[in-house]
Amino acid sequence: MYGTLGAVELRVVDHPLVAHKLTHLREESTPSPTFRLLVAELVTLLAYEATRQVRVAPVEITTPVAPTTGTKLSEKPLAVPILRAGLGMLEGFTRLLPTAEVGFVGMARDERTLKPTTYAERLPHDLSGRQCYVLDPMLATGGSLAGCVNFLAERGADDVTCICILAAPEGIERVRALVDEAGIACTLVVASIDERLNERGYIVPGLGDAGDRLYGLAE
Numbered sequence: 361m362y363g364t365l366g367a368v369e370l371r372v373v374d375h376p377l378v379a380h381k382l383t384h385l386r387e388e389s390t391p392s393p394t395f396r397l398l399v400a401e402l403v404t405l406l407a408y409e410a411t412r413q414v415r416v417a418p419v420e421i422t423t424p425v426a427p428t429t430g431t432k433l434s435e436k437p438l439a440v441p442i443l444r445a446g447l448g449m450l451e452g453f454t455r456l457l458p459t460a461e462v463g464f465v466g467m468a469r470d471e472r473t474l475k476p477t478t479y480a481e482r483l484p485h486d487l488s489g490r491q492c493y494v495l496d497p498m499l500a501t502g503g504s505l506a507g508c509v510n511f512l513a514e515r516g517a518d519d520v521t522c523i524c525i526l527a528a529p530e531g532i533e534r535v536r537a538l539v540d541e542a543g544i545a546c547t548l549v550v551a552s553i554d555e556r557l558n559e560r561g562y563i564v565p566g567l568g569d570a571g572d573r574l575y576g577l578a579e
């Protein structure tokens with residue numbers, strides 16, 4: 361495990377490709393098929409940063425030329441997309457870590473209270489010792505992400521990395537408070553920290569409702 365228990369290590373990925381793809385993602389004229397492609401590409405770029413500390417171990421192999429010592433992943437990381445919008449990030453993540461296992465949490469926030477309701481959950485019961493990677497494109501009030509991280513901590517996870525495309529300062533603070541309370545190690549990898557939340561809890565300038573832009577307008 362790495363990182364300090366009870367603290368959030370925040371990494372904002374600063375790369376021209378990330379900036380370019382994020383700009384296209386934000387444009388309201390970008391249609392869902394392109395939006396989906398861009399989310400997958402951005403996640404792969406962010407996951408490269410987010411998996412810097414993924415656990416590996418030495419292994420003896422033989423090349424066509426000679427035996428040598430190599431390095432391989434020493435366990436199966438657990439990806440946890442937060443449905444719906446987090447599902448749009450799964451393919452980009454598993455492309456980089458094809459051996460990752462996947463757990464699911466479905467959360468929808470009430471548009472009036474901004475409180476998240478959990479409507480689906482398929483997670484291993486015991487997460488002790490597992491490296492978990494939570495996927496959600498948006499960190500707004502932090503209610504959804506904090507709720508999900510708490511789910512994982514309750515199952516014994518103590519090494520959680522969250523990959524979000526956009527984060528509001530309010531949401532980062534909410535996650536910091538949860539992580540401090542849960543006493544776990546948490547890394548937060550984002551493409552951008554945006555300005556603020558508006559009165560409806562949307563990130564400004566943001567990109568709109570990620571789930572709607574990925575999958576079409578909500579019912």
Ligand SMILES: O=P(O)(O)OC[C@H]1O[C@H](OP(=O)(O)OP(=O)(O)O)[C@H](O)[C@@H]1O
Pocket residue numbers: 442443444445446467468469470474476496497498499500501502503504505531561569570571572
């Ligand atoms: O930080 P918060 O204030 O909790 O907001 C962030 C959440 O809001 C959106 O989900 P939404 O509830 O709209 O459901 P969806 O993913 O199905 O669109 C987004 O996908 C995040 O999960």
Ligand SMILES: O=c1cc[nH]c(=O)[nH]1
Pocket residue numbers: 445498500561562563564566567568569570571
């Ligand atoms: O801007 C926002 C805030 C919450 N959820 C979204 O999908 N977008």
Ligand SMILES: [Mg+2]
Pocket residue numbers: 442443444445446467468496504571
């Ligand atoms: Mg969501």
